[in-house]
Amino acid sequence: MAFAYYARLSRAQQTIYRKSDAIAEIRLPRPETLRPRVAALESALASEDRTATRRASAELIGGLCEAMGLPPVRVEVLAARPSARWGELHGLYTNERGKPITIQLWMRTAKQKRVVAFRTYLRTLLHEVGHHVDYTGLRLADSFHTEGFYKRESSLFYQLVPERRATMPTIEERMKLPVAENLERMGRTADELAAALEGRSDGALSRRPDAKNWSAKEIVCHLRDAEEYFALRLWMMQALQDPPFPVPEQDRWVEDRQYARQDAVAALAAFRRRRQETLAVFDGLPAGGLARTGISKALGHLTTADHAAILAWHDDNHLDQLRRALEGKT
Incomplete structure (x- = not known):
């Protein structure tokens, strides 16, 4: 944890950072009930239909929120990712006072306009859900990209996508x-x-x-x-x-x-x-x-x-x- 970014944080932020870093896993009560929604999302993304992908994304996120006891969020699926010198924006979570909590996801790459790979898209979706967990589930005042944050994201991924589905072609x-x-x-x-x-x-x-x-x-x-x-x-x-x-x-x-x-x-x-x-x-x-x-x-x-x-x-x-x-x- 001793790196330049952490050192620049205030003491209050460092406390939040350490709390986030200490939590390495989120256990879903019945992940198997959400796997049909994962399969539906994979099919929707493969169809390259943005409306179907938004619907399937919202269904999965809604199921995750319900399983974890989190408030609902509005889901938007957009076309090509915004990009700049720093790279491409994959997803965005916003939680502003007086406005609906929103997760935005982009389904096409910035340059080639290709549909994003399913596993990448699902990882992005879970990443943004992870921010929702931090703010509304763990009640953290900020959501940092700690190692614990990424481990929580991975724990959700592997519950939803068992290893047998992750087999790579030879x-x-x-x-x-x-x-x-x-x-x-x-x-x-x-x-x-x-x-x-x-x-x-x-x-x-x-x-x-x-x-x-x-x-x-x-x-x-x-x-x-x-x-x-x-x-x-x-x-x-x-x-x-x-x-x-x-x-x-x-x-x-x-x-x-x-x-x-x-x-x-x-x-x-x-x-x-x-x-x-x-x-x-x-x-x-x-x-x-x-x-x-x-x-x-x-x-x-x-x-x-x-x-x-x-x-x-x-x-x-x-x-x-x-x-x-x-x-x-x-």
């Missing part, structure tokens, strides 16, 4: 999917990383769950540097005939490039730029470009389409690893 399963689906997954990754990092202290981002597993910061740095490596492979497949891919030394990168001393937000910004460049290359491939091949030491001959599947799988894997690292899990 590389083989990814390779069977349409290329467009893998590219769509790749297009969401930077936003999902930003949502996971939002409000976290450098200490939280730097903390490893154990001696062997990477911290959240190290994972973001790895994704940034791996994107450069994957871009090289993509170029080789398009320019050369069955080129053998160089073997990345990712474990050495962590030490040699001093990931622990880097800035996670800057690393994410660099990853976002490189990923946009990668997607632009895929978008501009000539006829037959997806069939171009290269040779992986581990997987053998791979097409450019397979390469998109590997990137999407790589994103899945490290996003899950990052979230678990932030929760202190291996």
Whole structure:
């Protein structure tokens, strides 16, 4: 907790911060009764229908408020996220005197106008509900993004989305999917990383769950540097005939490039730029470009389409690893 942001708080605010940080879990009395509403929200979001998504979001939030004994809130679902240099706004909670308590959620990304991934959208929804819990349930005078706050958010998420639903596709399963689906997954990754990092202290981002597993910061740095490596492979497949891919030394990168001393937000910004460049290359491939091949030491001959599947799988894997690292899990 000893970081610059906390040190700038008043004593009263520090007391609130510590109270929030000390509460790591919210137990729903019967989470299984809310899971049909979660499924309905997933279907509504997949339909890309804003009215249906607002209705499903309101139903889920209403059920959560009822289960936790909280006052109701008004729910608004808007289209593309507002954005600026600091990134994109995912959700907003407002509780002003004389006005209805409101949760606003944005269902499309700012730049590409793509519908937000379901898990990201649900996390944002629960994040804003978390602020409602702080003010009206825990009766805190302020709602800080403490580690306890994020643990409470995660506790709600995993009660509503059991681990069996969170199973990630394997590389083989990814390779069977349409290329467009893998590219769509790749297009969401930077936003999902930003949502996971939002409000976290450098200490939280730097903390490893154990001696062997990477911290959240190290994972973001790895994704940034791996994107450069994957871009090289993509170029080789398009320019050369069955080129053998160089073997990345990712474990050495962590030490040699001093990931622990880097800035996670800057690393994410660099990853976002490189990923946009990668997607632009895929978008501009000539006829037959997806069939171009290269040779992986581990997987053998791979097409450019397979390469998109590997990137999407790589994103899945490290996003899950990052979230678990932030929760202190291996």
